[in-house]
Amino acid sequence: xxxxxxxxYVCNVTECARWADVVLDKADExxxxxxxxxxxxxxxxxxxxxxxxxxxxxxxxxxxFQGLRDKVMLVMGQMLNTEVKQLDRAGYPGFHIVGSxxxxxxxxxxxxxxxxxxxxxxxxxxxxxxxxxLRTPRCGSALWHWDDIGFxxxxxxxxxxxxxxLAIAEMPTIxxxxxxxxxxxxxxxxxxxxxxxADMGEIGEGEYRVTLQGxxxxxxxxxxxxxxx
Numbered sequence: 017x018x019x020x021x022x023x024x025y026v027c028n029v030t031e032c033a034r035w036a037d038v039v040l041d042k043a044d045e046x047x048x049x050x051x052x053x054x055x056x057x058x059x060x061x062x063x064x065x066x067x068x069x070x071x072x073x074x075x076x077x078x079x080x081f082q083g084l085r086d087k088v089m090l091v092m093g094q095m096l097n098t099e100v101k102q103l104d105r106a107g108y109p110g111f112h113i114v115g116s117x118x119x120x121x122x123x124x125x126x127x128x129x130x131x132x133x134x135x136x137x138x139x140x141x142x143x144x145x146x147x148x149x150l151r152t153p154r155c156g157s158a159l160w161h162w163d164d165i166g167f168x169x170x171x172x173x174x175x176x177x178x179x180x181x182l183a184i185a186e187m188p189t190i191x192x193x194x195x196x197x198x199x200x201x202x203x204x205x206x207x208x209x210x211x212x213x214a215d216m217g218e219i220g221e222g223e224y225r226v227t228l229q230g231x232x233x234x235x236x237x238x239x240x241x242x243x244x245x
Contacts, residue, residue: 020163021195021205024095026087026148032199035084036151036226039111045077046113052213056110058245060130060231067133071107078108081228085109088148088228089243091202096144099240100232106134106244109146109230116219128207130231134244140233145207146243149197153223157197158214161205197227207231 027035039055046053049061056078057070070077085108089100102108128145149157194214197203205211219225232243 020209021161021203022095023204024091024202025200026091026202027084027150027200029199032150035081035228036224038080039113039150039226040224042077051114051117053113053115054110054229055113056245057107058110058130058229059107059133060128064133067107071105074108078110081108084228088146088202088230092146092204092232092241092243095202095204096241098234101240101242103134103232103242103244104137106242108245109228109243110245112213112225112227112229114213114219114225116221116223126212127210128231130244131233136233136235138235138237140235140242143207143231143233144204144241145231146202146204146229147197148202148228149199149225150228151224151226152197152199153219153225155217155219157225157227159195159197159203160212160214161193161195162191162210163193 042055046055054061056074057067059067062070085102088109089102093100128143131140131143147159195203230243230245232241234241
């Protein structure tokens, strides 16, 4: 593990299975994003209008997960050595759901800059991204992480390939690390190092990768971190 990535444990396997079941029970609320679904509004992927609508409705859609969010913020605070709270006027941490339709496919090569799309009450610094794995298919769940590609170089690649059919499999594998996720583990990283949902092989019918997802940053004047999705 590198300095960019921190890991802590939030839930045991039994608790994770229970939370994953609650997520899957809300399938009628899932938003189709291509190779995966989301539950909850995502500043990085919704239009501003869609995001505001989903934030306004999030107590109904995500209200059952308050206990899980509280545990995540507690553990994250210990990992980051600061208080962690929900960012006002922003989406609660939400969920990614990946099913068998994603077999043999990966996510997009990207860096995270969702902080450009939410309201901040004051100056902030040190943005970060986090993932908590709740359920995994038998093939496993992982993150591809290109530690040898800097932010500027990553942005150049993203701009050059944005409108092309270049697949993640065609990206250089040199410097690419596969970080395998453990159920119940919370992973926090800057999001500024290029990364992607890893292709781990065949996801069986009825199998799912379910993760709680979010972003955050340090509020300089308030002296704490704030999270959102």
